[in-house]
Amino acid sequence: METTAEKKYTAKDFTSDQEVRWCPGCDDYVILRTMQKVLPEMGVAREDIVFVSGIGCSSRFPYYLDTYGIHSIHGRAPGIASGVKLANPKLSVWIATGDGDAMAIGGNHFIHVLRRNIDLNILLFNNEIYGLTKGQFSPTSLIGQKTKSSPYGNTQPPFSPGELALGAQARFFARVGGGSPKEMAQIFMDAHQFKGTSLIEILQNCVIFNDGCFNHITDKEVKDDKQIYLEHGKPMIFGKNRDKGLVLNGLKLETVTIGENGITQEDLLVHNAKEQDPTLHYMLVRLATPFATGVIRSFEDVTLEEREDALTAQVKANSSFRKTDDLFFSGETYEVK
Amino acid sequence: MIETKTKPQPEKLEAVVIRFVGDSGDGMQLTGTQFSDTSAMFGNDIATFPNYPAEIRAPQGSLYGVSGFQVHIGSVEVSTPGDSVDLLVAMNPAALKTNLYALKPGHTLIVDIDSFTKKNLDKAEYTTNPLEDGSLDNYRVIEVDMTSLTKVALKDVVGLDNKSISRSKNMFSLGMVYWMYDRSKEYTIDFFNKKFKSQLSLIEANTKVLNAGYYYAETLELIPNSYTISPAKMPAGTYRIIMGNTATAWGFLAAAEKSGLELFLGSYPITPATDILHELVKHKHFGVKAFQAEDEIAGITSAIGAAFAGDLAITTTSGPGLALKGEAIGLAIMTELPLVIVDVQRGGPSTGLPTKTEQSDLMQAMYGRNGESPLIVIAASTPSNCFNFAYEAARLALEHMTPVILLTDGYIANGSAPWKIKTVAEMPEIKSNRITKVKENWHPYDRDSNTLARNWAIPGTEGLEHRIGGLEKDAVTGNISYEPANHEKMTEIRAEKIERVKFNIPDLETEFYDQGDLLVIGWGGTYGSIHSAVKHFNEDSNNKVGYAHFNYINPMPKNTEAILSKFKKILVCELNSGQFASLLKIKHSKFEFLQFNRIQGLPFANEDLIQKFKSLV
Known part of the structure; x- marks a missing residue:
C-alpha cells in the first residue's frame, strides 16, 4: 500500500468494463464522471479503494468503478463499509447511497455511522423519490408531492438530510448540486482529505420520476441568487453581483445587501466550517433561501479507529498474553494425572 | 438449632447432584460456581447449569425471582447437570416451593428457617408453613437459622453494613456443603482474597461465615456422616473449568491464530449469546476487533465487510437476531464470503423464553432466507x-x-464443564482460499475444482480489483447476469459446494452398539442427557440400543445412511417438535424416524428418555 504516490492514474484507470445503465440525462452520470476524474488525483492506489453501496439507482455506482467494491443489500452499506474500514484502516472507503437507502430502510445505520466517526466518505444521492422501484415518495419527498404511492399528495413530512446528520453528530457535511461538477470535484477531494465520516448530499435530479425538483435552486439562471456556496474562512457572500450576504440577527440568519443600510462586506459572517459547536452550521443547513452549498461543516475530531487503535496498543502493552495458549493456560487450571 | 427428620444411611457415592436456590439477590450463582470449581480442582468430573429469572432484580421473595445453580459432581464421567437432585439448599420459601419437585424422596433439604416468615410464606403463596405442616415428611430436612448464625459470626467484624452481613449467608450454606462432601475451603478463601483485594472487611466477613458454616456442620452431631466422592478417571492433562460461551469465544481466538487472520466480531447484545461478545472484547491483546453494532443487522453486515477485507469474521446472536440477519446471510451466500454466524438458541418464537433452552432454530438456520440459499450448519454438543x-x-x-x-x-452456553486445554499447535490446519498474486484471465468467482470454493481476493491486493454483490453472478466472469440458464447453474453450484463439505468433515460415530434394536439419535446440546439415558438403559437391559449424535447438520456425514440401516428402529430426540427428524426424513426418506420431543425450555430428563426407550424395545 506504499506504492500510492508513484503511480499516475487517469480517469480511464478507474472505469470498469461494465456498461453504465442509468437513464439518459440522469445526474448520476455527472457524479460518476466527477468521481472518475477526482480519484486519480487523490494519491491513493487503486487497490486501496473500496466502494460500498446498498440498493437503489445510486447503488449501481461501485460496478462502474474499477476499484474494489460491494453492491450490498438495501440500507446496509454503512455496516459493511464500517466492517471493511475497521478490518483494514488503510483503505479509502466510500459509500454510495440514496435518500431511501440511507434515511428510510437504512436510517438506523445512517445515524450511527455518523455518530461513530469512522473515516469513511458517504455520497448521498438525494433525488427526493424512489427511482429503482419506479416512483414512490421517499423520506425526503415534500408534503403534497404526488407520486405512485401518494396519488393524492404525500402526507409524510420530509427529513432534511443535513439536519438529521448534524443531529447525529456528523463532523463533515457538504451539499452540492448534481449539475455542478466543478464544485462537486472540490468537495469530493475535501471529503477524501477529511479524517472522519464525511457526508456529501448531492441534489441529484431524477429525470424520470421527479424531474426538475431542484430547479428552483440549481437552474443556471437562479443559481447565483438562490444558492450560497460556502468556503471556510471566507465571508458568506452570494448573488449574481456578489452583493448579497448573510448576517446574524438575533437567533436568525438574515440576508442583507452590501451597500444598503450602511452594510459593508466586513459586516458579513465569515464561514467557519471547523467550529466544533454546530449551531451556526445547523442554521445554515435549515436556510431555504439562499440554499447553502459547499462544505458546511468540517470539524476534525478523533475517529473511532484512532480510539480503538490507542486502546489496543495500551491493552497490548499491559498484557502478558502474546499467544492464545497464554490465555488458555492462565488462571485456575489443574492437573489430572 | 438443627433437626433431622429421617436418619440418613451412610453412602459412598459415585456422583451427586446439588442445587442451590434462593432469591436472585442471595448469591446462588456464586455459591454454585464456587462449589463446582472446588470439586473440579479436587478432580471430580462436573457439569453445571445455572437457572435464573429473566428479570434483573425481581421483587425479593417472589416466586419468579428465584435463582438457582445446579451442579453434578462425580467420580465417574458426568455428562449432564443431572435432573433429580440429591441435596437441595433453599434460602427462602419461594425457592423451596419452586424447586422441591426436583429433590429425590428421602434426600436432604437444607433450609434457612430465618427466612420462613409470614411475609415470605405469603409471597411464596404458602397457606401453611411447609416446615410445620408435614408436607416435607418424605425428605431429610436440615433446618438452620442461617441468617442469625451469620450475624453472630460477624458481630466482631468492623466496617460492615447490614446489607453486606445478610448477603454473606450464602457462604454459610456453602461452608456446610463443603463439609458434607469433604471439600477443601482453600479455593474459595483464595477467591475472596482476590475478589475483595481492596475491601479487607469483606474478605474477613466471607471467610468467617464460610468457616462458621463448615464448623457448624462438623460440630453438630446431628449431621452424622460426610459423603466422599473420589476423583473421576479422566484423561491425563491440564484442565480448566469453562463455560460454553467462553469456549465458543476461545475457539475463534484459536482459529484466528492458526489461520494467521485477524478476528473481527460484529455483534449486538442478546440473551443468551452476549457472553461471547463479553469474552471477545477482552482480548484486544490478540488484536481482536469486537464491534458492538447498533443492531443485529449491522452486527452481521459489519462482519461481511470485514470478511471482504480479509478478516476472520464472526457474528453472534440468538434466534430473534438470526431472523433479523437473514437477508444479510443471503448476501454472504451470494458473495461467497467466509463468515461464521453463532446462534445460541433459546425458547421461541418471538421473544419466547429468553433464558431457557430449546433447539427450535434448526429450520431457521437451514432455510430461514429468501431464495435457494444453502450454507453449512453445525452444532456443538x-x-x-x-x-x-x-x-x-x-x-x-x-x-x-x-x-x-x-x-x-x-443450556450448554451457560453450563460449565472441565475442559482439557487444547493448544493451538494441536488444532487442525486451516487452508484459506486467499489469492495474493495476479493470474492471467483471473475472475473473482474462479473456483477450487475439488471444493468449488471461490478464491478470496482482498482489497489492498494490486491487480485483483473486483466488484461483488447480491445480484446473480455470471458463473465465469462474476459480472451481473440475469441469464436464465446461468441462474440455474449458479444455484446448483452453490448447493453442490455445500454438499461437498461432507468430504471435509468426520464420519458419524455410534456409541454403545453399532447395530441393534434401536438407534437413538440426538443433535447439538442434548448430548449429555441422551448419552447418560442410553448408558443407564443399556446397563439394565438386554436390548441393544445404540446412540448416534450429530454435530454436522448440513451437510450430514457421508456415512449417515450406512449407520441408519443397521438398526431396527430409529428414535430422534430433540427439544422441539421434530425439526431434525423432518430433515432426516427429507434426506433419508427410506427410513422411518420415530420422535421424542420436549418443548418446555428445559433439558431432557433422564427418566423420560428411558421410559421412551422402554416403550420401543
Whole structure:
C-alpha cells in the first residue's frame, strides 16, 4: 500500500468494463464522471479503494468503478463499509447511497455511522423519490408531492438530510448540486482529505420520476441568487453581483445587501466550517433561501479507529498474553494425572 | 438449632447432584460456581447449569425471582447437570416451593428457617408453613437459622453494613456443603482474597461465615456422616473449568491464530449469546476487533465487510437476531464470503423464553432466507466442545468460502464443564482460499475444482480489483447476469459446494452398539442427557440400543445412511417438535424416524428418555 504516490492514474484507470445503465440525462452520470476524474488525483492506489453501496439507482455506482467494491443489500452499506474500514484502516472507503437507502430502510445505520466517526466518505444521492422501484415518495419527498404511492399528495413530512446528520453528530457535511461538477470535484477531494465520516448530499435530479425538483435552486439562471456556496474562512457572500450576504440577527440568519443600510462586506459572517459547536452550521443547513452549498461543516475530531487503535496498543502493552495458549493456560487450571 | 427428620444411611457415592436456590439477590450463582470449581480442582468430573429469572432484580421473595445453580459432581464421567437432585439448599420459601419437585424422596433439604416468615410464606403463596405442616415428611430436612448464625459470626467484624452481613449467608450454606462432601475451603478463601483485594472487611466477613458454616456442620452431631466422592478417571492433562460461551469465544481466538487472520466480531447484545461478545472484547491483546453494532443487522453486515477485507469474521446472536440477519446471510451466500454466524438458541418464537433452552432454530438456520440459499450448519454438543465447533465453523467457512451457522443453546452456553486445554499447535490446519498474486484471465468467482470454493481476493491486493454483490453472478466472469440458464447453474453450484463439505468433515460415530434394536439419535446440546439415558438403559437391559449424535447438520456425514440401516428402529430426540427428524426424513426418506420431543425450555430428563426407550424395545 506504499506504492500510492508513484503511480499516475487517469480517469480511464478507474472505469470498469461494465456498461453504465442509468437513464439518459440522469445526474448520476455527472457524479460518476466527477468521481472518475477526482480519484486519480487523490494519491491513493487503486487497490486501496473500496466502494460500498446498498440498493437503489445510486447503488449501481461501485460496478462502474474499477476499484474494489460491494453492491450490498438495501440500507446496509454503512455496516459493511464500517466492517471493511475497521478490518483494514488503510483503505479509502466510500459509500454510495440514496435518500431511501440511507434515511428510510437504512436510517438506523445512517445515524450511527455518523455518530461513530469512522473515516469513511458517504455520497448521498438525494433525488427526493424512489427511482429503482419506479416512483414512490421517499423520506425526503415534500408534503403534497404526488407520486405512485401518494396519488393524492404525500402526507409524510420530509427529513432534511443535513439536519438529521448534524443531529447525529456528523463532523463533515457538504451539499452540492448534481449539475455542478466543478464544485462537486472540490468537495469530493475535501471529503477524501477529511479524517472522519464525511457526508456529501448531492441534489441529484431524477429525470424520470421527479424531474426538475431542484430547479428552483440549481437552474443556471437562479443559481447565483438562490444558492450560497460556502468556503471556510471566507465571508458568506452570494448573488449574481456578489452583493448579497448573510448576517446574524438575533437567533436568525438574515440576508442583507452590501451597500444598503450602511452594510459593508466586513459586516458579513465569515464561514467557519471547523467550529466544533454546530449551531451556526445547523442554521445554515435549515436556510431555504439562499440554499447553502459547499462544505458546511468540517470539524476534525478523533475517529473511532484512532480510539480503538490507542486502546489496543495500551491493552497490548499491559498484557502478558502474546499467544492464545497464554490465555488458555492462565488462571485456575489443574492437573489430572 | 438443627433437626433431622429421617436418619440418613451412610453412602459412598459415585456422583451427586446439588442445587442451590434462593432469591436472585442471595448469591446462588456464586455459591454454585464456587462449589463446582472446588470439586473440579479436587478432580471430580462436573457439569453445571445455572437457572435464573429473566428479570434483573425481581421483587425479593417472589416466586419468579428465584435463582438457582445446579451442579453434578462425580467420580465417574458426568455428562449432564443431572435432573433429580440429591441435596437441595433453599434460602427462602419461594425457592423451596419452586424447586422441591426436583429433590429425590428421602434426600436432604437444607433450609434457612430465618427466612420462613409470614411475609415470605405469603409471597411464596404458602397457606401453611411447609416446615410445620408435614408436607416435607418424605425428605431429610436440615433446618438452620442461617441468617442469625451469620450475624453472630460477624458481630466482631468492623466496617460492615447490614446489607453486606445478610448477603454473606450464602457462604454459610456453602461452608456446610463443603463439609458434607469433604471439600477443601482453600479455593474459595483464595477467591475472596482476590475478589475483595481492596475491601479487607469483606474478605474477613466471607471467610468467617464460610468457616462458621463448615464448623457448624462438623460440630453438630446431628449431621452424622460426610459423603466422599473420589476423583473421576479422566484423561491425563491440564484442565480448566469453562463455560460454553467462553469456549465458543476461545475457539475463534484459536482459529484466528492458526489461520494467521485477524478476528473481527460484529455483534449486538442478546440473551443468551452476549457472553461471547463479553469474552471477545477482552482480548484486544490478540488484536481482536469486537464491534458492538447498533443492531443485529449491522452486527452481521459489519462482519461481511470485514470478511471482504480479509478478516476472520464472526457474528453472534440468538434466534430473534438470526431472523433479523437473514437477508444479510443471503448476501454472504451470494458473495461467497467466509463468515461464521453463532446462534445460541433459546425458547421461541418471538421473544419466547429468553433464558431457557430449546433447539427450535434448526429450520431457521437451514432455510430461514429468501431464495435457494444453502450454507453449512453445525452444532456443538457440550460446554467444552463449543471450543472445537467454533474452531471448526471458522475452518469450514475459510476452506469453503461460505457462511457457516454454528448452533449452540442456552443450556450448554451457560453450563460449565472441565475442559482439557487444547493448544493451538494441536488444532487442525486451516487452508484459506486467499489469492495474493495476479493470474492471467483471473475472475473473482474462479473456483477450487475439488471444493468449488471461490478464491478470496482482498482489497489492498494490486491487480485483483473486483466488484461483488447480491445480484446473480455470471458463473465465469462474476459480472451481473440475469441469464436464465446461468441462474440455474449458479444455484446448483452453490448447493453442490455445500454438499461437498461432507468430504471435509468426520464420519458419524455410534456409541454403545453399532447395530441393534434401536438407534437413538440426538443433535447439538442434548448430548449429555441422551448419552447418560442410553448408558443407564443399556446397563439394565438386554436390548441393544445404540446412540448416534450429530454435530454436522448440513451437510450430514457421508456415512449417515450406512449407520441408519443397521438398526431396527430409529428414535430422534430433540427439544422441539421434530425439526431434525423432518430433515432426516427429507434426506433419508427410506427410513422411518420415530420422535421424542420436549418443548418446555428445559433439558431432557433422564427418566423420560428411558421410559421412551422402554416403550420401543
